[in-house]
Amino acid sequence: MKTSTTTTTTILAIATSYLFLLITPTQKSTYHSLFISDSLSDNASIYNHLKTLTRRPHVAGSKANAEAASYVVSVFTSSYIPSHIVSYEVSLTYPLSRSLVLITNPSTTFTLHQETYEGDPYADVADEVVPTFHAYAKSGTVAAPVCYVNYGRVEDYLTLKDKNGVNVSGTVVLARHGKIYRGDIVKNAYEEGAVGVVIYSDRKDYGGEEKWFPDEKWLPPSGVQVGTVYGGLGDPTTPGWASSSSGDGECERLNKDEVEKGGDVPLIPSLPVSAADGEKIMRSIGGPVAEDDWQGSKDAPIYRLGPGPGILNLSYKGQDVIATIQNVIGVIEGAEEPDRFVILGNHRDAWTFGAVDPNSGTAALLEVAQRLGKLQKKGWRPRRTILLCNWDAEEYGLIGSTEWVEENREILASKAVAYLNADCVVGGPGFNVRATPQLDELIKRATQEVKDPDNSSQSIYESWTSSGSSPLFGRLGGGGSDYASFLQHVGIPAADIAFGGDVAGYPVYHSLYDDFVWMEKFGDPMFQRHVAAASVWGLVALWLADEEFLPFDYLSYAKELQILYNTKYLNHSLAWRIWRMRFQIKT
Known part of the structure; x- marks a missing residue:
C-alpha cells in the first residue's frame, strides 16, 4: 500500500511538472537566442529580396520605387506584421537638360553618360537610370576658365590663396569627390566666388587604374557619382512641418526665392562627371603645379591649379516637381507598453539600382521582419511596440x-525608445557602427552573440576589437542618413550599423554599377554579411523592446562627455598658452 502511494505521488509530481512546463511562458531570452540562430536566418531569402528590389532603377518619385514599396508591404504582411503606407507630396528635382563643353583647341563636348559593361544583365533597363546630375542644383549656364581645387575644402582654398596666389573668383572649379559632402563642395566654391562647379571621381580615390567592374570592384572610367547638393533635412519647401495635405487641400510651402534665401540649396550650377572626363579637363589646366597630395594616380596627368587656359561651358536646367513619396510602416504592437516604440529604419529609393545603397539594408530589414514573424508564430510578443x-x-x-x-x-519625443538605422548595411567586410553613447554597451553585447560572417571561429566583437583594446564607435554628427531627424530634431537615442563603410570598399557608390552583380561578386558573395547585420540589428531591437528596464548605459555617455570636455579644455588651454607666448602676455 505504501509503495502504491509513493508511485502515485511520483506520477502526479511528474505530470504536474510537465503541465507546468506546458503552461509556463517561454522566457524572452529564449526567443532572442532563437532570433539569431541558424534555424531562423536565411541568406537565400536575403539574396532573393535584394535581387527583386534591384531589378530596375528606382529613384524617388518613380513608378519602380512605388512597386518596390508594394513589395516591402507584401513581405511584411506575409510575416504577420500589419503594415501601411504613409504618403507625402514633396518637392523633388529631376534634370531636363545638361551640357558640358571644354573649350580648347579642339573643343570637347562631354557625353555625360555612364556606359554599360559587357554581359550587363541590366542593360535593357539602363535607360531608366536618371541622367547624371546633382539634385537641387541651380539651373543656369556659365562659361569661365577652370581652376583645380582638390577636394574643395576650406583648407584647400587657403592653400590656393596663401601658398599659390590663386584666386578662383569668376572661375568654374574642378573638385574631386571625397573628404567632404558634395553639397559643401558647391557651397564652398560659391563662397569663394566661383560661378560653377564640376565634381569628378578621381581614380586615386575610387580605383580602376588597370581593372575595374565587372572584373574588379573598382569604379569604371565612365562611372559617375550622382547625388544631392541640398544642405537641409526634409522637403526644402516645408522646413519644420510635414508635406502632407490637410482637409483643405495643399499644405503651405515656401516659394523658390524663399527656399534659396534659406541657404540650404546651391546658388551656382554644378555637375558630376566621371574620372575619364575629369582627367580630360585636368589636362587643359595650366598654372602652378599642385601640391604632392593634390596629385592623382600614378599614370594620371600632372595636376595644375589654373586658372585656365581651358574654359568650361557648363549648362544645367532642372525641373522642380511635387511628387508622391511612400514610407512603409510595419507595426508589431507591444503587449505591456504598446505606446513605447523601438524603431528600425532603412530607406528604399536609389539613384540607380541600389544594391548596396540602400537595398542591402532593405533586404536586411525584410530578413528581420521575417524572423520576427516566425517568433510571433512561436508565441513571442514584444513588451514594447x-x-x-x-x-x-x-x-x-x-x-x-x-x-x-x-x-x-x-x-x-515622449514615446520613442530608440531609432536603429541601416542604410548601406553591406558594402564589404568589417563591422562598423555609429551610435549615441548610451547604446554602446548594448551593441557590444549583440556583437558578442553573433558570429563573424567572415570568420565563423569568432564573434563579430572579437574581429571588431582585434586591432585594438576596444571597439571604435563612430558618432552621429551631420546628416548622413535617416537617423538625423530622429536624433538631431527630437533627441532620440540612435545607431547606424554596417559592414564595410568606406569608399575603398565600395567605390561604385551612387553610380550605374551599384547593382546586384557587384554585390554578388564583391560586396557579399554568400550573403552572410547581410545575415549577420540583420542579427545584430534585430537583437539590439529585441533587447530594447523586451527588457523590463531599458538597457541604456549612461556611464558610457558620461565618459564620452568627460572626454569631450577634457579635449575642449586642453585645446583652449593650449591655444591660450600659445597666444600668451606669441604676444608676451604675463599673468
Missing part, C-alpha cells in the same frame, strides 16, 4: 523620414 520603417526619398535629403518625424514629433 516595434516599428519597421522603410523610408522614401532619402537620397534627396532624408525627406521621407524627416517628413514622418515632423508629422509625429510630439509622440516620438
